[in-house]
Amino acid sequence: MRQNTSTVNAxxxxxxxxxxxxxQEIEGRERSASKAKQKASxxxxxxxxxxxxxxxxxxxxxxxxxxxxxxxxxxxxxHGGTVLVSRKDGVLEYWGEQLDExxxxxxxxxxxxxxxxxxxQPITINRAAFLRAMNRSTGKHDYEWLHRRMKVLxxxxxxxxxxxxxxxxxxxxxxxxxxxxLAGFDYDANVEAYTYTLDxxxxxxxxxxxxxxxxxxxxxxxxxxxxxxxxxxxxxATSSNAEQQHALDWLKEKMQYASPMRKFKxxxxxxxRELERLKIIAKGRIEFSTKGKExxxxxxx
Numbered sequence: 366m367r368q369n370t371s372t373v374n375a376x377x378x379x380x381x382x383x384x385x386x387x388x389q390e391i392e393g394r395e396r397s398a399s400k401a402k403q404k405a406s407x408x409x410x411x412x413x414x415x416x417x418x419x420x421x422x423x424x425x426x427x428x429x430x431x432x433x434x435x436x437x438x439x440x441x442x443x444h445g446g447t448v449l450v451s452r453k454d455g456v457l458e459y460w461g462e463q464l465d466e467x468x469x470x471x472x473x474x475x476x477x478x479x480x481x482x483x484x485x486q487p488i489t490i491n492r493a494a495f496l497r498a499m500n501r502s503t504g505k506h507d508y509e510w511l512h513r514r515m516k517v518l519x520x521x522x523x524x525x526x527x528x529x530x531x532x533x534x535x536x537x538x539x540x541x542x543x544x545x546x547l548a549g550f551d552y553d554a555n556v557e558a559y560t561y562t563l564d565x566x567x568x569x570x571x572x573x574x575x576x577x578x579x580x581x582x583x584x585x586x587x588x589x590x591x592x593x594x595x596x597x598x599x600x601x602a603t604s605s606n607a608e609q610q611h612a613l614d615w616l617k618e619k620m621q622y623a624s625p626m627r628k629f630k631x632x633x634x635x636x637x638r639e640l641e642r643l644k645i646i647a648k649g650r651i652e653f654s655t656k657g658k659e660x661x662x663x664x665x666x
Contacts, residue, residue: 384463420578425577428576432618464517470595488562496511521545522543538566579602580645588639597637613661649661
């Protein structure tokens, strides 16, 4: 007796839990899963458009903050979860020693040395060549200074929350997974070389071209004792606007300048003259805004 066709089909559907998935579809899903797994295990390579031999890069959120500042020599503040001075597009909490513009130079050079590597991949640098790249000497004092600052950068820890224009959170790093400025380093005395790694979370800060490109050659030409000019150069680079203005009280706080406003104005004027000399800005001045507040203004070149 011939079996009813509908009965046979029903039996097949009961026996096969995925009756409508073809062999081709199964193979396609397997290929997709394999690609996803491979992508997750592949280190992310840093690629910064425009970053050639004469440029250095720093994420805008850091360049606009008080993380690195032209502080006076001597005792440095120790921060323990301090909310740094920054713009309204980000909130930065910091644990570690107050960093200065020399530390900013180290960070800029570390990023440059890692430009062809993947985040999290060990990078090896010769310490003498590294110091010379920052226009520093290679004596015992300089080697000791570099080693001390590398340790400070390894301890330094951040929680960073980027904000959207409407005030909502764009991303947040360092909260559920620790984010160190420098993930770690080793020094090999036999070859006088450092091997360091950058936290993979740096990738988030550099995404969407949200970083400042800094003219390294001009930075190296900034005169001695002009750390405020270095800080201003980084700030200028964070915006593509030709005409730039910043409230004087905000600038003073960002620069971590403890002396009276009168002295700050003198130092700021000197810094603007230095950037004008190097053709980084033009028409640097202190003026009153339309709301009657004092501000520094200049034209970006």
